[in-house]
Amino acid sequence: MLQPLVKYCNAICPISDKLGEALLEYGEIIHLKKDELFLKAGMVSNHASWILKGLVRSYYVREGEEITTKFLTEGATITSIYSFYSRKPGNEYIMALEDSVLACFTYDHMQRMYKDFPEFNVIGRIVTERYLYFLEIELYNLRKTKAEDRYQYFIKHFPDLHQRVPLKYIATYLGMNLETLSRIRGKKK
């Protein structure tokens, strides 16, 4: 099941056989059922995970309400950035929105591969750059003051997501309530 990941890495930068073996040895396949939690608030995020199949969201709870912070699909990596890099407990939950399959690597295995295989740093750098680019788009969108503008920007940049994700999650992700989102969508039709 890890072969697509080896292929994915190879497409970014040709990897040595040894790194290919390490990816297969360290990678742990995790199957998540729809609505199953992968990370809970208060825990240290100990895995960087590639999404091989499915759709995952992260969120935190603010005054009793779940605030969605990210949606990630096939080919993307997911972790709780704050917790993974700081090695401290975070406030994020990670949950499958569809039946999903993740290829998971512990923090220690990631560091070992970075140390042992120079080319893994090329892959890590490029994957992190893509994530940075993705976060910049999110940040830019969240700075928009009009809810409708945020929704249009979301549709433009993530056209596949709004077909797959329940509206209630898109609403908190875009910093609006469900009624506002429904109104905007109604107007569009």
Add this chain to the structure above:
Amino acid sequence: MLQPLVKYCNAICPISDKLGEALLEYGEIIHLKKDELFLKAGMVSNHASWILKGLVRSYYVREGEEITTKFLTEGATITSIYSFYSRKPGNEYIMALEDSVLACFTYDHMQRMYKDFPEFNVIGRIVTERYLYFLEIELYNLRKTKAEDRYQYFIKHFPDLHQRVPLKYIATYLGMNLETLSRIRGKKK
């Protein structure tokens, strides 16, 4: 003037003499006066820059108002993430808030160093991870609905900045108007 950068890289990962020479050869020192622009909207961001001295902000113009998107100080890197990675013109301006000194590398030189020196990918990966962590903190803060909470979070995470940055820039950065920010600060005293 580029020696501090070589030292900075060496502290992240021991670099070869050849990479040290490439950094000195490709690095261009740029001096910016306070309020001087380094990047304008509509241009392709062609440099990744290390701030050797000073304080820089990025912003874009929304309905005639400058919306500050980042403050970056000594030791940080600055570029227009969207434009630099997409190689397309962006809408961001980069401006010095104090007399500043930048060590600038063109996109092509960055790619060449990544290609020629495996260890530069280690540095690039770690610097990008730090930036990612920084953006995640910004994103988390922007999702807070109460202006006062955003200000407190900003003070906590960037205690040095609010001494160095004019209030009007902090206000748009935190998604509030100057009156709101002044009121929050007044209450605190």
